[in-house]
Amino acid sequence: MEFESIIGLEIHVELATKSKMFCACSTRFGEEPNTQTCPVCLGLPGSLPVANEKAIEYVIKSGLAVGCDISLYSVFHRKNYFYPDMPKNYQISQYDLPLCVNGHIDLDMEGYETRIGITRIHLEEDTGKLIHVGGAGRIAGAEYSLVDFNRAGVPLMEIVSEPDIRTPEEAKAYAQKLRSILLALGVSDVSMEKGSMRVDANVSIRPKGSTEFGVKTELKNLNSFRSLQRALAYEIERQKKAIEAGEVIVQETRHWDENKGVTSTLRTKEYAHDYRYFPDPDLVPMEFKSDWIEKLRAELPELPDERKQRFMKDYGLPAHDARLLTEDKPMGDFFEETIALYKGDPKFVSNWLLGDISYYLNTENLEIDETAITPRHLADLLRLIDQGVISGKIAKEIFPEIFETGKLPQVIVEEKGMTQISDESEISSIVDLVLQENPGAVKEYREGKERALGFLVGQVMRLTKGRANPQLVNRLLREKL
Amino acid sequence: MELYQMTIHELHEKLVAKEISAKEITESVFSRIDKVEDKVKAYLLITRDTAFEQAKDIDEKIAAGEKISPLAGIPAAIKDVMCTRGVRTTCGSKILENYVPVYTSTAVENLLREGIVMTGKTNMDEFAMGSSNENSRFFPTHNPWDLERVPGGSSGGSAAAVAADEAIFSLGSDTGGSIRQPAALCGVVGMKPTYGLVSRYGLIAFASSLDQIGPFTKDVTDCAIVLNYLIGHDPMDSTSVKIDKPDYTKALVGDLKGIRIGVPKELMAEGIDSQVKSVVENAIRILAENGALVAETSLPNLAYALSAYYIIAPAEASSNLARFDGVRYGYRVPDAEDLMDMYMRTRAEGFGDEVKRRIMLGTYALSAGYYEAYYGRAQKVRTLIINDFNRAFDEFDVLVSPTSPTTAFKIGERIADPLQMYLSDICTIPVNLAGIPGISVPCGMVDGLPVGLQIIGKSLGEEMVLRVAYNFEQLFGWKEKPNL
């Protein structure tokens, strides 16, 4: 039987406000435990919440950026459940009157396009963090547990998608696109690694063509875009095999094990909570004027889709390049600043950014704005290539040093004596030497084997340690053969 | 006349005239506490040392020729539901028996800034749930008029302290009548201001949409003085209203002419003790004979007020009290096996029966499948009650009723019958649901026990309420005191 998968994502994003959602405490990351707390975020008796207006603004801007309707009347509800990381044993969240509803994100899947609906975006407070001491580091079997409330009360935005996602690739693309939009808005640092972006996936499968939904499972512990995609792929296969073996899928929460590459039962539905939502009487309902919403709309920065279109139009980039460059705001900024300095072929800049630079960033796990390289470095480097001062190969060689030291390319090239040999007589004598030493290859070439030329070019490059101007080497070889 | 018997305004005059010192007032009040507290049991904690330090500060100010606030040097007791930094705050509960707050509630802070002398923290029904003070987890407070009887509740300690002259005034909190009902039963003035007028920051929540702090005083003038300093916008409380602060003492004009007074027949109906009713009718007659225009009126939806209240208040309480779990502060069972065991036994041992009853009621009312039928409906009733009051205030400046359907009952008399106990607040609850102001002033006696007249005003109509109360007080001229 052929199956299709139905995927919906619930994404939590910590907002980059200076203070917490309902008190004046700082949201700074990595401070000593429980130093960023006050009676309000500790839930001390008698304390009361006061809503952070900036956080509300950030959520509304996010909603506007993904085409949501903004509620002019919105309410904070209490979500009641007991857990030691929750100071009040209820979380201030939103229920039936969220700030934003009915949005969407369009995905370019290179081959087809698809629209993923966004059901709602709402605002809530984060919980504290438990540290279990003794045992296996989980609450069961621990000797005791400590609570750090520094994160308790940090504003969290929850973005719930419609079950419109059909493949793990789409899920990944949706999450990445959302991240790029939020980065452009500057409302969060949206880092899955740091936990400021957390993705939970709901997935079910059904026979292709069916309109009913199958039983879904919820996947947790998806700590990267890669694990999101892998976990979904695994879970879809697991569900298929189970159904084909005549088993019943159980509605449950499953834990993704990144190392083993499998999902396993975390808790089943019998532990489902009745959260007893009701409007928080400590907070007054939020009412907005449409003028204010329109003012926020006018303040929206250029969003990734708009920027992608502009990159294609203004720089003549292919859609693929334009999409990748605009997914990440700093990357797009870097591209544009480089073009402004370099004034050369935009595609050349794009190739470098999406090729060697992205490769380096991925290996080192860095963002472009976290390294020493600046648009000036790249522009200078490309100009050196254009001027024939260095070859592309040498450019690649000196690259890591630019990243690490921030030295300008021309300085490195000079220090290392790596300038390209463009002196015709110098190359000519090396070419003569190579032809003399490789009569076999010379013979093959003359017999029509074009491949032999490549070998001979390689020999010249070897003798010059890659510094010979490749165009010149080619021309001289052909002339002399 | 002893200093402890005097009012705020009488003592202030003497302080300003340098006839007496704050130290002498404080000594007088503590001598009274030493004499009668064993019988009354109004206090959970007496803060004698800090009280004398505070009095000393005021005396130094006076000696330095500084202008002092009308509240400076005045001994006041605080209901143990308000957080006081460094001073144990129990809320009448075992679960907070050793809890010492790290901050002071805005309302108390507002008064400390004016220089009050805090005498201590007063007894109350656990988490302000009760109408007799018998739900205190420590001991019951006794009514100064008859030590066999309850002082009312939940602010029974604060009411008894003022009635027994163990404080010049006190603060209470009122969720369904917890200031007005004990004020009536103890023969003092007690006021619940408009919801949002006094900050709730630092008031340990019972039912957030109903709770309001207010004063117990010996007369209406004192009530207006305390209110002047108690109210004000607080950025720490989202439900706090923003208004220009009036001077409530200016509202105390000796004239009732043309003031329209409505008597809701639903609050004079069955359930009101006949003797209490005739005392209240007499009070209404005094108002009418002195220029007020009195007429009967009807607020039909008040019939549902008690039912709506006992959904809304427990629902909010079930959530508000979830934080008392033994994790961060307060009582924790010493020998828990695991997290769930700690939660369950801490709460089972930490909370008393009435609190548990209300947590269960509220949890049930908010449960999936029941929300609309209970909480949703109760909120609709609340809207209807607000509409009834709004209509009534189109016609009337104030409404009047008995504060409590009976005088003080015997300790133990109603403890086994929660429904009978809940009826104690039948006249006061609608006022909380509507968020409007109400005051109780003494209006006579039945069998040696005081009766209170409730005067209800429209939202932010404190000035009119105080004006009518002041006129009644002047006309009635009640001077009775309990014999202790």
Ligand SMILES: [Zn+2]
């Ligand atoms: Zn805080």
